Structures are given as structure tokens and as C-alpha cells.
Amino acid sequence: MAAPSNREFSEAEAELMQATYSALREHGYVDLTIKRIADEYGKSTAAVHYYYDTKEELLAAFLDYLLEEFVASIRAVETTAPETRLSLLLDELLVDPQPNQALSVALLEMRAQAPYNEPFRERFQQNDEYTRFMLKSVISHGIDEGAFEAVDADHVARSLMTIVDGARTRSVVHGDPSALAAGRRTASEYVDATLL
Amino acid sequence: MAAPSNREFSEAEAELMQATYSALREHGYVDLTIKRIADEYGKSTAAVHYYYDTKEELLAAFLDYLLEEFVASIRAVETTAPETRLSLLLDELLVDPQPNQALSVALLEMRAQAPYNEPFRERFQQNDEYTRFMLKSVISHGIDEGAFEAVDADHVARSLMTIVDGARTRSVVHGDPSALAAGRRTASEYVDATLL
DNA sequence: GTGGACGTACTAACCGGTCAGTCAAAAGAC
DNA sequence: GTCTTTTGACTGACCGGTTAGTACGTCCAC
Structure with missing residues (x-):
């Protein structure tokens, strides 16, 4: 990946x-x-x-520019213990982008254009796969170390992405950043019930 | 409600x-x-x-028209047993709208406009509250009947909405209707781990 | 013959994109 | 070291096309 x-x-x-x-x-x-x-x-x-x-062309370049920053921010998450690593990763995916709420809004608009715009679709797809791979890696690693239950890492990663995307969508559509915190709690519950 | x-x-x-x-x-x-x-x-x-x-004005009326149909479809879900009722409700919220995938796409576009368009925001907000209330009712009812654990019904309903919204968003953005089925499974897992 | 349900023709405002030309700085010629 | 040429980074004017919305005439049912 x-x-x-x-x-x-x-x-x-x-x-x-x-x-x-x-x-x-x-x-x-x-x-x-x-x-x-x-x-x-x-x-x-x-x-x-x-x-x-x-x-x-400009907007495709802009997505490259933006998603690079995002990738850097989640790549920066490094810890040995799988539990805290997963937790920090989820924190990173569900932080309240305080001053940049407006950008989150615009990003959802752009995501909604993916079906009509191949350059957009490609970039969001690649970014999604990368993020999902990071989650799956942490989970697989945790299973190998015996920290997590022997679950289907791919499915669990996908579920967490669904929760993350849901929280983000709700935060934007309803103009309520607290949806992110609620999503973070849901993700925690899902992790606790599935992996621990 | x-x-x-x-x-x-x-x-x-x-x-x-x-x-x-x-x-x-x-x-x-x-x-x-x-x-x-x-x-x-x-x-x-x-x-x-x-x-x-x-x-x-026309599009606001259109949302009324569309969300009426949606409300009717989830109001039609009636069963006595809370478990099957909740299950059917989630099915309804996460069905693959086969021929209407295109409409799901357009609906996400419109949802992404909510922050800029008050009539849109109002309608999506109301629809969301209604759906969430239906979920919460089923859960509360199930708790009263002893079928579910004594959980925070409001939070669980919100979590399920997050999963639903996430699955829908992913289905649209990545052009992959199977995200809905995956979301349905995640919702089931969440219900099993939380309510049963 | 009056009022609702249109069609025709239009406007004013934008849109993305092009074009010819400007100007300072860099590169080359001698 | 000067003169000339070229290049990179732009500006302002403009193009064809599209948009939501309007003005006004007309047809038809009753």
C-alpha cells in the first residue's frame, strides 16, 4: 500500500x-x-x-495538496502498544477541525462529486484505501501480539471507516461538530466490543 | 416527535x-x-x-416530496418483537436502492449543501430527528420489555445513525453499493454487542 | 369573455477559457 | 560590460455559452 x-x-x-x-x-x-x-x-x-x-486540473492538484497533509498527520501516529496506537489513530480521524469546519464542509461537497468526476474519485479512493490500510495494519499487528481478539481485521477496519465517515457527514450536514465526539465514542465502543 | x-x-x-x-x-x-x-x-x-x-423554492418542495416517501417507508415497519423491529428498521435504512443509486448520489450532494441552504438544512434535520426518534423508540421499548440491556437509548440510536450515514456516504463516494451491506453488518455487530 | 396555464422571446449576470500584448529579469552575443 | 534577445509571469479585454428569472402574448376551458 x-x-x-x-x-x-x-x-x-x-x-x-x-x-x-x-x-x-x-x-x-x-x-x-x-x-x-x-x-x-x-x-x-x-x-x-x-x-x-x-x-x-487545478482542483485535482488541490486534492493532492490537501490529502498529502492528511496522510502526513496520520503517518505521524507512532506508538508501540496497539491499543493506544489505534486510539490515537481514531483521534486523528475524528478530531474537531475547529477553525476549518468550513473546509470539512467543502470536502464533503467534493466527495459528493466523486461519482461525476474521475480525478476526484481516484484521489478519494486512494486516500481511503491508505487510511483503511493503516487501521488494518494496527489491528493485525495487535492480533499478532495477542493484544486483540483474532478478528477479521479487514472488516473491522472497514467498520471503523464507516463510523468515521458517518460522524464526519453528520457533523457537516447538521452543522454539529459534536457529532465527531459522539462518533469517537461509538468507535470506542465498537473497538471494545470487537477487539478486547 | x-x-x-x-x-x-x-x-x-x-x-x-x-x-x-x-x-x-x-x-x-x-x-x-x-x-x-x-x-x-x-x-x-x-x-x-x-x-x-x-x-x-422548487427544490425545497422536492425535498418535502421525497422525504415524505422515506418517512412512509420506515413508518410501515411494524412488528411486535423489538429485536426484529429494530432489524427491519435497519434493513430499511440500509437497503441497496438498486435502480436509484443515482438518486442517492444526488441526495448526498444536496445534504452537502445543507450548510449553505437553510431550507435544505431544516428538512434534513427534521428527517434525521424523526428517524432517530423511531430508532430510539424501538430501543426504549425493547428495554422496557426486557429484550434489550438498559442502555442509553439516545446514544445507541445516534450511533446507529452514524453507521447508517457512514455506509451511505461510502456507498456514494466510492461508487460501491456493497458498502451498504457492510454497514448493515457493522450495525448488527453494534446492536449485538450493545443491546443483547 | 375571463382567468388559469402555458410558449416565445428576452435580459442581465456569470461562467471558464483564450488572446494579444506588457514588462522586468535572465541569458547570450560581442 | 554593454547591447540584444528571449523567456516567465502576468494583465485586460474579450469570447461563446449558460443560467435563473421576467415580460408579454396566446390559447383554451368554462
């Missing part, structure tokens, strides 16, 4: 990614236009097209 | 709702236009505006 490709971004491109980030938070995905990105960028729309021919 | 208001639809309005339904399935929410609805309706765009002044 390879982590998503580490793409190179020039300084100007990184600035554009930040501008896209801001524009997304302010206007959401549906109302995201090249003009609004250009405004955040502080340049003309043609300047945006200078770096990326099409809007789709 | 009142069920969502039963709104009246004239024959022409019902036809328009069906046209909206078809247009949504064909083009998704983002690419849904009055023109496309009018095409499905078989009339001009002015004919659509004759019944609904704005697009927002």
Missing part, C-alpha cells in the same frame, strides 16, 4: 493552493470560481490559467 | 416533482437546471416558474 504520490509544488503553485484553500472555505465548492480563487491569489484569472489549464 | 408535515401536491405539482426526480437522477444536483427539469416535465421553463417562483 503506497502512500499517495508526493507531488512537487513550486512556490507560486503553493500560493495558488493556499488561495484555493481560502476560496473554498469562504464560498464552498459549488460556488467556487476561478475568479474567486484569483481574488484570493491577488492576481487575474488568466494568472490562474497560466499555471493550470483547466479548473478541473 | 411529529413526522414531517404532509404537504399537499396538486396533480401538476406531483408531475413536476417526478420531473425533478428524473432530472436529478440524470444530471445530479450540481448540474440540475430549470431547463433540464422543464425538459423532463415536457414543458417550457416558464411553465416550471409558473408553479414555483424560484429554483430554491
Whole structure:
């Protein structure tokens, strides 16, 4: 399971990614236009097209940019004990992104576009597989060490992803970040009942 | 907990709702236009505006139309035994909507618009509360009858909703309806571990 | 002959994307 | 070390196309 490709971004491109980030938070995905990105960028729309021919291309690059950060954050979770490692991983997947609630909203919008947009679908798919693999690894490792019950690690990882995705969706749709904390509790219960 | 208001639809309005339904399935929410609805309706765009002044108004009415059907489907679940009642309820919430996968996709798009669109948010919120109340009722009832453990019915209902929403989101985003079946299994495990 | 149910034709606002041309800095020529 | 040329990074104007919504005329049932 390879982590998503580490793409190179020039300084100007990184600035554009930040501008896209801001524009997304302010206007959401549906109302995201090249003009609004250009405004955040502080340049003309043609300047945006200078770096990326099409809007789709730019947004695909933006997802690469964003998902890289995410991968880095969950890769940083390292502990020896499988129980605490799994717990920290779930914490990371279900943290309240306080100031970035708006980005979570936009990200759900983009996820909902996956069926119509192959570059999006590819990237979300790859990110999902990577995260699921991380969970499955921790579980398998815990089983080998005798810390966990001998369960179907793949299924348990998938269940945890379902709980994570559910909590995130609910947090966005109902505008209630506490859905994340509730989801964290549900995940804990599921882990306790299944693995311990 | 009142069920969502039963709104009246004239024959022409019902036809328009069906046209909206078809247009949504064909083009998704983002690419849904009055023109496309009018095409499905078989009339001009002015004919659509004759019944609904704005697009927002029409779509709010459409959600009423759609969520009414959904409420009817889960209200139809009636059994005496709490275990089978809960099981049937979860089945209803996690069925594979075979030919209507496209509608599930569009519905997630609309749910993702809730933060920007109050009429949407209101309706999804109300629908969620209603469904959660149905789950909580079955659980509370089961506890009273001694069929379930004495748990926090509200929290368990919320957890099940999280699993349901997660399974639906995953089914759409990854274009994989089997995520629903997997979610159904996770829900069963959660019920078994928590209530029995 | 009046009122509801449209169709035709339109507008104003945007949209993504293109184009020709500008300008400073880098690269090369001598 | 200067002059010339090229290049990278842009701007402003503009294009064709699309959108929600409107104005107004018309047809038809009663």
C-alpha cells in the first residue's frame, strides 16, 4: 500500500493552493470560481490559467495538496502498544477541525462529486484505501501480539471507516461538530466490543 | 416527535416533482437546471416558474416530496418483537436502492449543501430527528420489555445513525453499493454487542 | 369573455477559457 | 560590460455559452 504520490509544488503553485484553500472555505465548492480563487491569489484569472489549464486540473492538484497533509498527520501516529496506537489513530480521524469546519464542509461537497468526476474519485479512493490500510495494519499487528481478539481485521477496519465517515457527514450536514465526539465514542465502543 | 408535515401536491405539482426526480437522477444536483427539469416535465421553463417562483423554492418542495416517501417507508415497519423491529428498521435504512443509486448520489450532494441552504438544512434535520426518534423508540421499548440491556437509548440510536450515514456516504463516494451491506453488518455487530 | 396555464422571446449576470500584448529579469552575443 | 534577445509571469479585454428569472402574448376551458 503506497502512500499517495508526493507531488512537487513550486512556490507560486503553493500560493495558488493556499488561495484555493481560502476560496473554498469562504464560498464552498459549488460556488467556487476561478475568479474567486484569483481574488484570493491577488492576481487575474488568466494568472490562474497560466499555471493550470483547466479548473478541473487545478482542483485535482488541490486534492493532492490537501490529502498529502492528511496522510502526513496520520503517518505521524507512532506508538508501540496497539491499543493506544489505534486510539490515537481514531483521534486523528475524528478530531474537531475547529477553525476549518468550513473546509470539512467543502470536502464533503467534493466527495459528493466523486461519482461525476474521475480525478476526484481516484484521489478519494486512494486516500481511503491508505487510511483503511493503516487501521488494518494496527489491528493485525495487535492480533499478532495477542493484544486483540483474532478478528477479521479487514472488516473491522472497514467498520471503523464507516463510523468515521458517518460522524464526519453528520457533523457537516447538521452543522454539529459534536457529532465527531459522539462518533469517537461509538468507535470506542465498537473497538471494545470487537477487539478486547 | 411529529413526522414531517404532509404537504399537499396538486396533480401538476406531483408531475413536476417526478420531473425533478428524473432530472436529478440524470444530471445530479450540481448540474440540475430549470431547463433540464422543464425538459423532463415536457414543458417550457416558464411553465416550471409558473408553479414555483424560484429554483430554491422548487427544490425545497422536492425535498418535502421525497422525504415524505422515506418517512412512509420506515413508518410501515411494524412488528411486535423489538429485536426484529429494530432489524427491519435497519434493513430499511440500509437497503441497496438498486435502480436509484443515482438518486442517492444526488441526495448526498444536496445534504452537502445543507450548510449553505437553510431550507435544505431544516428538512434534513427534521428527517434525521424523526428517524432517530423511531430508532430510539424501538430501543426504549425493547428495554422496557426486557429484550434489550438498559442502555442509553439516545446514544445507541445516534450511533446507529452514524453507521447508517457512514455506509451511505461510502456507498456514494466510492461508487460501491456493497458498502451498504457492510454497514448493515457493522450495525448488527453494534446492536449485538450493545443491546443483547 | 375571463382567468388559469402555458410558449416565445428576452435580459442581465456569470461562467471558464483564450488572446494579444506588457514588462522586468535572465541569458547570450560581442 | 554593454547591447540584444528571449523567456516567465502576468494583465485586460474579450469570447461563446449558460443560467435563473421576467415580460408579454396566446390559447383554451368554462
